[in-house]
Amino acid sequence: MRTTFTRQTQPTRGVRSWWGKAWQRAVEEAAYSDAELRPGRAHARRGDVGAISVASGGILAACRDGDDAWTVEVAIPVLEEASRTALVEVVAAEAGRIAELLAGNLPHDLVEHAEEVGVELLPYGGELAATCTCPHYLDPCPHAVAVLIQTGWLVDADPLVLFALRGVDRDGLLAQLHARTVPATVDDVGAGVTVASGELADDVELVVDAAQRAARLLALFEEGTELPDGLL
Structure with a gap:
């Protein structure tokens, strides 16, 4: 599934999360030198990057440079x-992890647990393979650096963007977690299948609903719109 994010503006207080800073370090590692980093940062701050399209395994965006x-x-x-299955298992391993993710937080122990089972969630510089249609002789060029920096802003605000890039999008993650909580049939029980309780399924539904309500409230609050009673 591909998700397109509208033009980004630099976060007022900068990148604050530990995972957002880890992404920015990867961008710095990917760049050959400050000669690409400095103009790339300038492009990002000026808002020269257009809408950013994120899909499993890839990012697509345009960057303006003069005319x-x-x-x-x-x-x-x-x-x-x-590895995707293992990552879902890690999220499901402890109560509250999916709620944290939906609230925009990436628990450090979740990433550590994932690494213990061989799943690298956060990329390193060599994994960020960028190309640009400009004539610059190095990749990543300043335009690609700008796109990577702004993608880092998205990751900082919502770690599930990182999951999506790695091949586990939000809807797929929720569907797999929900499937783990659906009670098995009588035949399944007879075959020795472990049955999750109905209460756990209800908990997953409540978490998802609460997260969605919170996201809508935050969006309305930031827009200065009066909050409707139905969302309170």
Whole structure:
């Protein structure tokens, strides 16, 4: 599934989360030198990057430079199926982790637990393979650096963007977690299948509903819109 985010503005207080800073370090590692980083940061701050399209394994965006606009593509390795399954298991392993993710927080112990089972969620510089249609002789060029920096702003605000890039989008994650809580049939029980309680299924539904309500309230609050009673 591809998600397109509207033009970004630099966060007022900068990148604050530990995972957002880890992404920015990866961008710095990916760049060859400050000669690409400095103008890339300037492009990002000025808002020269257009809408950013995020999909499993890739980022697509345009970056304006004077009278020209260049197309940037970034490829990020997607987790293999076994690793995606392991990541879902890690999220489900402790109560409250999915609620944290939906609230915009990436628990440090979740990432550590994932690494223990061989799943690398946060990318390193060498995994950020960027190309641009501009004539610059190095990749990532300043335009690609700008797109990567702004993608980091998205990751900082919502760590599930990082999950999506790795091949586990929000809807897929919720569907898999929900499937784990659906009671098995009588035949399944007879075959020795572990049955999750109905209460756990209800908890997942409540968490999802609460997170969605909170996201809508926050969006309305930031817009200065009067909050409707139905969302309170």
